[in-house]
Amino acid sequence: MNELAKEIERRILGAPFHQWMNINVIDAGEGFVEMTATYRDEWLGNPDKHSSHGGIVAGLIDLAADFSLYTYIGRGVPTIDLRVDFLAPAIGNLMAVGKAIKYGKRISTAEANIYNADGKLVASGRGTFLTC
């Protein structure tokens, strides 16, 4: 884990929700961040399918997209809006890869993909963030 990833993880884990989400930052660089979220039973939205709730997935997309902007601005930023496509059931531990689409002085756009432990893309989304 590089220094930037460690720094982002420290910042992220300052929030109780992120601790509860069991976030570990794996890698980070200019305009991107990778992190894992370790499964807990409270995530279950559909117990029959063993799948985690859309709010868990949306929260992880929000987080990873947001912190892909950290390189540019050095802090988490307010999310203006978020859009999520649910592509497959999110089962078990999750991996999130956030990527900046456009860093702007007032407004930025970033995206994140969510993968399950098999590497399957289970959700994908984008947000607009206030960077002023």
Add this chain to the structure above:
Amino acid sequence: MNELAKEIERRILGAPFHQWMNINVIDAGEGFVEMTATYRDEWLGNPDKHSSHGGIVAGLIDLAADFSLYTYIGRGVPTIDLRVDFLAPAIGNLMAVGKAIKYGKRISTAEANIYNADGKLVASGRGTFLTC
């Protein structure tokens, strides 16, 4: 609380995530549902502002929009995509009002507004749901 609201609450509380979200269904009728979510500290996304994480808000929008369709179809349905506008910090207990926009035999659209305890609109969103 009417019978439909009781039935929807029973269904919702079958999922661990909804239990963890402390959901109570207040009212329900054709194409709408109202529910509350009682605050817990793990929701905090920004401890300095006492505001809950976007994933909590997005999860509540997903849930309320989804179950506004329950009247028509008698079950929770898969969310295809979700879009959320964050309008103000979500602090403390939350109220969600879900409303069907269009019920279709294959695809449905529904929305939800999220209010804080003062009745202020803090977020608003929409989803597309698979109803076949």
Add this chain to the structure above:
Amino acid sequence: MNELAKEIERRILGAPFHQWMNINVIDAGEGFVEMTATYRDEWLGNPDKHSSHGGIVAGLIDLAADFSLYTYIGRGVPTIDLRVDFLAPAIGNLMAVGKAIKYGKRISTAEANIYNADGKLVASGRGTFLTC
């Protein structure tokens, strides 16, 4: 047609795309605007169904949502992002009703509904706008 509606129509018709869309502003007030768009054959996206293209509908939602903010800021504003739900085929002349959801000094959110000549809701959408 009130004075505000006349003023908004004048501003709107300063753009060639809006002239081509045959826009007439019907009514306007604080945080809302109503306008019509008179059909032309070039709008057809699906000739078999006589329905207009998604770009026509999305453009009208963008326009009506944007100008619902005119009362607050006195000009058209840049659209940051736009989300559209297509609910039914858009056939013939269209009516758009734009409404501000939240006016902010930096960022605003507004929505618009699109109706056909029978008053049927055919599409609905929202945008985020830069108001600084």
Add this chain to the structure above:
Amino acid sequence: MNELAKEIERRILGAPFHQWMNINVIDAGEGFVEMTATYRDEWLGNPDKHSSHGGIVAGLIDLAADFSLYTYIGRGVPTIDLRVDFLAPAIGNLMAVGKAIKYGKRISTAEANIYNADGKLVASGRGTFLTC
């Protein structure tokens, strides 16, 4: 231009809106399509900035995302919802690259990027499509 691109162009140009948009299909393959749209003055949404209207850009994203699914299903499909991020002014001729994210038997997700003549990314978006 390969045979698939020619076939897609023929289909696209069956609609008056696409003819008016001056669409040429450049390339196509499994899950992707590239096309150009040649500028016309009626596109202008902001004459001072020489930029085309959001409806033009949104319509092109809708079209390119939709036809990225053509390989799988052999026809244009209804758009359920569309989300667009406007990243920079869209000036002059435009290039659109559509890409399937997930082809499903009932519902599919696809995206498109829009570039200006200099190769700059000016907008990007996604749609959900009915493929049953």
